[in-house]
Every structure is written in C-alpha cells, then in structure tokens.
Amino acid sequence: MVNILVVEDDRNLQKLMKAVLRQQGYNVLSANDGGEALEIIDKSHVDLVISDIMMPNMNGFDLTEALRKSNYNLPILMITAKETLEDKRKGFLVGTDDYMVKPIDMDEMGFRVAALLRRSRIANEARLSIGEIELNYDTLTVKSKEESVLLPKKEFYLLFKLLSYPKQIFTRQQIMDEIWGMDVDTDERTVDVHIKRLREKFSHFEEFEIITVRGLGYKVEIKI
Amino acid sequence: MVNILVVEDDRNLQKLMKAVLRQQGYNVLSANDGGEALEIIDKSHVDLVISDIMMPNMNGFDLTEALRKSNYNLPILMITAKETLEDKRKGFLVGTDDYMVKPIDMDEMGFRVAALLRRSRIANEARLSIGEIELNYDTLTVKSKEESVLLPKKEFYLLFKLLSYPKQIFTRQQIMDEIWGMDVDTDERTVDVHIKRLREKFSHFEEFEIITVRGLGYKVEIKI
DNA sequence: ATAAATGTTCATATTGAGTTCACATGAAAA
DNA sequence: TTTTCATGTGAACTCAATATGAACATTTAT
Structure with missing residues (x-):
C-alpha cells in the first residue's frame, strides 16, 4: 500500500486532493x-x-529542508501559488523533486505522483542508467528498450565499472585490482577476453562502445 | 516499523502499555x-x-464497528474489565480479533500482539497471482488454468518467495534464513534439491521459469 | 503402529564461468 | 616497408558450482 501525505492548509483543496x-x-x-x-x-x-x-x-520550504536533513529520502511534490518564479527556484534549491502551479489540475497531479513513485522505486533498487540503458547491480542485468541481458558476475562488474566513469581510462591492473581483488594472481590478458565477450554481447547496442587505448587500457565511450 | 494504537482512558494503564x-x-x-x-x-x-x-x-464496541464498516482491515485486540462474559461475546460479535481480561498480564499482551500481527501479515499477502497463475498461501496450492498443484510446505514457500520478487536474485543463504529460519543448520544444497523438485513439477508451465545465477543464487523469470 | 509424505543428505554427473593458450591482426616504431 | 609488440580472437581447459538420482531421516496421516 502506497501512503501519500498531503500537506495543505486550505481545507477544501486538501479534501479534493485526498478524494x-x-x-x-x-x-x-x-x-x-x-x-x-x-x-x-x-x-x-x-x-x-x-x-x-x-x-x-512551518512552510513547505522548511519542511523539505527538515526532511532532507533527516535521512528520510522521500519524494516531494511541491505546490506553488500562481506563477511565482521565486518560489519555484527556491523549492528546487531545498530539494524538491517536482512541482505544480495552482490552480492544480487533478489529472496532472495523478500523473506526477505516479512518475515520482516510479522514480523513487527505481532509485531504491538503485543502479546505473545511461540513456536508455539501465544496469541493475543486484540482478546483474543490463536492460535496454528491447531486451534484458543477464551477465556473468565478472563481466557485469567490469562493464559496470567502465560505464560508471565513461571516458575514463582504466588499466588492466586497476581493473584486476578492483574486480578480481588485489591479491589474486591471474593473467592480465584475462581482462581482454572479458572485454571481448562484452563487446560481442553488446555489439548491437548503439548507446556505448568499449574502446581500447593502446598501451594504457580500456574505456567506455557514450555515443548518441 | 509497526505502529500500534493504544486506546485506553485509564492514563496509568495506557502509560504502562505504551512503555x-x-x-x-x-x-x-x-x-x-x-x-x-x-x-x-x-x-x-x-x-x-x-x-x-x-x-x-465512543467506546470500544463503537470503535470496532466503525472500523469494520470503513474498510480499514485492522486487527483489534480488546480489553474487557473483569470476566464480563457479556462483553466478550459482544466484542467478538462486532469483529474483534482477540481479547484480554483485566488485570492485563504484560507478557501475555506482547504474545497476543505478535500473534495478531503475524496473522494479519499472512492474511494480507496470502495470495499471489502472476498472470494466469495463482498461489494460495493458506492451501499451499498453485493454480493455473488447467490444473491445481498442491505443494509441500517448503517447496511452496520457496516458490512463493521467488515469485513474489521476480527477477530478484536470492542467495541460498537468504532463502534458508527466511524459509528455514536463521538458526537452523541445514545444508545449503538442500535448497538445490527443492529447486530441482519445483522445476520438474512446473516444467510444463509456460508462465515462469526458475533460473540459476551461478555464484549467486536463484531467481524467477516471468515469461510470455 | 504402520504407511505415506515430506525433508535432508550424499555420491556422482554435468555444466559453464573464468582462465589460459596459440595464433591472427593491426598499429606504431624503426 | 619491415619489424615489433600490444591487442583481438577462437578454442581448449579447468575446476568449482550446480544438477540429479537415490538413500536416508523425519514428520504427518491413517
């Protein structure tokens, strides 16, 4: 069950929104x-x-600020009276997630609420999204619009690392240290093989490309 | 966080219960x-x-009645003064879930509260439906369009857990902790055997598939 | 008490992620 | 151009993880 808290001093508006x-x-x-x-x-x-x-x-700004300072990480939808640009800006500054301008269109409200909830849920299962691509660390899954690919652990972690810092070059040593662990003693060429496999799995993806930087290592380049 | 509402006019008793x-x-x-x-x-x-x-x-009866009429489906634990049989009967009639007689034994209260919460939780999530499939927690039954399969407890709970969070990977440890209990000390491979049995029982089901994620655990994938 | 169902363990087979290897390719240095 | 050396690539190999059949143990029903 999803619980929504409506904070509004105008009783009539409050009633309407609740309904x-x-x-x-x-x-x-x-x-x-x-x-x-x-x-x-x-x-x-x-x-x-x-x-x-x-x-x-306590007004809406104070509330948002208080919530941000505590560690409740709640999505907040602000309501500003009329087109007070000042308000808008201030609201965003203190950490609002979205806002609506009075008079409130109830359909719009429903839409924004749904969007915020969806976002916060995605945020909670947390991971990395690059354009249309989404990596989920828990399910070792790479999702694009059409498909969902389940990767082996090492391959996933490697791709995750590269995509987390696009353009940044990682040496084989750095990669091995982080994904294989400092101590293990596997051949550096193993990284090459993993890269190769990632490349063939994602060759049809338009969104990114794994690039070899000769003499240094690998990096990912975001395209489009 | 579990929220309990104590409704009691005797301030001292209220304080004690709250504490x-x-x-x-x-x-x-x-x-x-x-x-x-x-x-x-x-x-x-x-x-x-x-x-x-x-x-x-407004007394306890009125409260219960009001709650039943609205669609809050809250478990209610009633407190009756002394052994007033009349009260008991009346309380149950209007929909109480359990009752205690004053003077209240605080240990007993804790016990009953825990029991009620457990029950209500099970009742709330007793049914799970995935497309045409329906799992009934009370009867340990998996129904599809054509057939109805009665599973052994462990198998059922395991399938229920997996199906409750499709795509999510569960480690054997997580599974054991939740279904076998933290303390018990059974071999992790036992999970494998249950998975195997589930697989053969549902191999002809088109709706879902149990997938092994090597090195991590199992997950269910909804097909179609 | 006995049988049946469920749950666990075990021994063995199978699998596949991870690794290594041997050779191909191609960029840069000579 | 030729040479050199890093990287690409297909395939083989290895070994721990998993699958599986069956025995054994325990609980539940009759």
Whole structure:
C-alpha cells in the first residue's frame, strides 16, 4: 500500500486532493502545516509528500529542508501559488523533486505522483542508467528498450565499472585490482577476453562502445 | 516499523502499555477514546489497535464497528474489565480479533500482539497471482488454468518467495534464513534439491521459469 | 503402529564461468 | 616497408558450482 501525505492548509483543496488520490488507490494522510507533517512522517510510513509552500507555522520550504536533513529520502511534490518564479527556484534549491502551479489540475497531479513513485522505486533498487540503458547491480542485468541481458558476475562488474566513469581510462591492473581483488594472481590478458565477450554481447547496442587505448587500457565511450 | 494504537482512558494503564510495547520495538500511538482513535487511524498508518471496551464517549464496541464498516482491515485486540462474559461475546460479535481480561498480564499482551500481527501479515499477502497463475498461501496450492498443484510446505514457500520478487536474485543463504529460519543448520544444497523438485513439477508451465545465477543464487523469470 | 509424505543428505554427473593458450591482426616504431 | 609488440580472437581447459538420482531421516496421516 502506497501512503501519500498531503500537506495543505486550505481545507477544501486538501479534501479534493485526498478524494482524488484515494480514488486512484492510494492511502492518504494529511497535515495542515509542516510541523504536523513531520510528526506524521515520524510516526507513520509515508511514501510520498505533496506539500503546499505557503502555510502557517512551518512552510513547505522548511519542511523539505527538515526532511532532507533527516535521512528520510522521500519524494516531494511541491505546490506553488500562481506563477511565482521565486518560489519555484527556491523549492528546487531545498530539494524538491517536482512541482505544480495552482490552480492544480487533478489529472496532472495523478500523473506526477505516479512518475515520482516510479522514480523513487527505481532509485531504491538503485543502479546505473545511461540513456536508455539501465544496469541493475543486484540482478546483474543490463536492460535496454528491447531486451534484458543477464551477465556473468565478472563481466557485469567490469562493464559496470567502465560505464560508471565513461571516458575514463582504466588499466588492466586497476581493473584486476578492483574486480578480481588485489591479491589474486591471474593473467592480465584475462581482462581482454572479458572485454571481448562484452563487446560481442553488446555489439548491437548503439548507446556505448568499449574502446581500447593502446598501451594504457580500456574505456567506455557514450555515443548518441 | 509497526505502529500500534493504544486506546485506553485509564492514563496509568495506557502509560504502562505504551512503555511495554515500545520496549518490544513497536511504534506506539495513543488515544483516550474511540473518537480520538478514529481520527488518528485516519491520519496515520496504524497496524494494530489495542482498545479498552469501557471508555467515555465512543467506546470500544463503537470503535470496532466503525472500523469494520470503513474498510480499514485492522486487527483489534480488546480489553474487557473483569470476566464480563457479556462483553466478550459482544466484542467478538462486532469483529474483534482477540481479547484480554483485566488485570492485563504484560507478557501475555506482547504474545497476543505478535500473534495478531503475524496473522494479519499472512492474511494480507496470502495470495499471489502472476498472470494466469495463482498461489494460495493458506492451501499451499498453485493454480493455473488447467490444473491445481498442491505443494509441500517448503517447496511452496520457496516458490512463493521467488515469485513474489521476480527477477530478484536470492542467495541460498537468504532463502534458508527466511524459509528455514536463521538458526537452523541445514545444508545449503538442500535448497538445490527443492529447486530441482519445483522445476520438474512446473516444467510444463509456460508462465515462469526458475533460473540459476551461478555464484549467486536463484531467481524467477516471468515469461510470455 | 504402520504407511505415506515430506525433508535432508550424499555420491556422482554435468555444466559453464573464468582462465589460459596459440595464433591472427593491426598499429606504431624503426 | 619491415619489424615489433600490444591487442583481438577462437578454442581448449579447468575446476568449482550446480544438477540429479537415490538413500536416508523425519514428520504427518491413517
């Protein structure tokens, strides 16, 4: 069950948002200002916060700041009154993830909420994404739009390392040290073979290319 | 984090209960009567309610009734004063899950709370459906369109776990810890045998496949 | 108590990731 | 151009991880 906390002092708007979100299958909590919100977040499990900026007592900025300083890593959707560019900028500065301008379109709200949740879930299972490519460290999987490739451990770690620092050149020694471990004593050419296998597995990928830097080592180049 | 709401007008008893429950690692909220309780439940995420029956304003019966009518499906542990058989019967009628008689033994309370939580958790995730396949946790049964397979416990739990998080790789250790329990000391290879048996039982299923990830563990891949 | 079902262990076969090797290729140095 | 040397590549090899059949142990049902 996804819990969304609505922080809004305008009771009517709050009611409307709650109704719409519940309608869409979310579990909704509510607070009338930032202080109340913090209390609820402390006590309950909250997955996403939708907060107005202008509120009595603790406002939306203070709330976001407080949340960022604690280690709750909640996605926050801000609501700014009218087109106050100042507000927007400030909101982003303190760590908002997205924002909407009043008057709020309820469809848009649903859309943004879904997007934020999707993002935060992806972020939680965490890994690396390069354009359309996504590497998942836990499943040793490389996903592109069409396919999902499961790699052997060593190959995956190697690709992960290279892609984590595109353009950076890694010597075979560096690679061996990090992926094989300092102590082991395997031939450096083994790296070549892994590179070769990665190359053939991803030869049809347009997004990146493993490049040999003669005399030094390998690097990855992001294309497109 | 498990949130327990204690609804009790006797401040001393309330304090004691809160202290004991917190001691046991729960997050505790409290209310002094049914009305307050409903408010809190509305705002916060509550996992279990412990409620006295006799209270000013809205009493325990009214509270349970209100909760059942709304679609909160919370486990409720009732507290009755003395051995009032009338109370017991009435409490159960309106949907209580368990009850205790005053004076309350704090150990007993802990035990009942744990039991209720366990039950409600199982009840909440008792069913899993993947496409046309449906797993029923209570009957240890896997149903597809044509057939219904009854599995031995261990096999079922293993499959259930894997199917609950498709694509996620589980190490043998993780599997043993969760299904066999942290303490037991059975050979990790036993997992292999269960996997093998699952594989032969479901080899003709088109919907999923158990995949070994060499050096890491197993995962399930949803096909079609 | 006995049989049947489930769970575990074990011995052996099979597999495949990781490694090595031998030779091919191609860039840079001479 | 020729030579040299780093890298590419296909294939063989190795060995630990996994698969598997069957025996053995334990629990559950009859």
